[in-house]
Amino acid sequence: DAGITQSPRHKVTETGTPVTLRCHQTENHRYMYWYRQDPGHGLRLIHYSYGVKDTDKGEVSDGYSVSRSKTEDFLLTLESATSSQTSVYFCAISGGGQAFFGQGTRLTVV
Amino acid sequence: DQQVKQNSPSLSVQEGRISILNCDYTNSMFDYFLWYKKYPAEGPTFLISISSIKDKNEDGRFTVFLNKSAKHLSLHIVPSQPGDSAVYFCAASGGLGSSNTGxxxxxxxxxxxxxx
Structure with a gap:
């Protein structure tokens, strides 16, 4: 298994509160990604990073921000959580032409 | 606007028979295609891939076929096993070049x- 750890694995939060999800890799890969998985939509890219402090938006970036201060860590922040952000979030790293995924974080916004 | 479409939400087959999963894409710039398998409460795992310069790639029981003119790819699983029960995702990217962000x-x- 690729060395990707997501934390927390589950979280319930209230509408309007900030939430930060963490992704940690031990593979020293340059590229890291945050996806969300929703029924009927598959996985959609939120943000990605191509190096320390280098990030860019994906297709569903509104309401999310990211930071990457170290190669191994990629943080996803919901500044003010909304019910539409209830989802399963996956972090991924890229290497050898394929992406390796973490186990996911199930986030529920109530 | 869905650039990659899997029009069949579900498929049921008998053990030992062939499973055929289909995928269509609209962006002709895609030149690398992948299939991922996902079990409940786990992350997706890579299954098989194909470059646009090929029309077939085989790995054990899994074969992916690419029809570029139709912008269509399919995953064949033969023979199907109960452990293959999962969600299968088709994915596409801009390829393996240095400008590709993955x-x-x-x-x-x-x-x-x-x-x-």
């Missing part, structure tokens, strides 16, 4: 059930 565009997924 971003993947996914289809909606197809849930495969293999009955014993």
């Amino acid at each position: 971003k993947l565009i996914f289809g909606q997924g197809t849930t495969l059930q293999v009955k014993p």
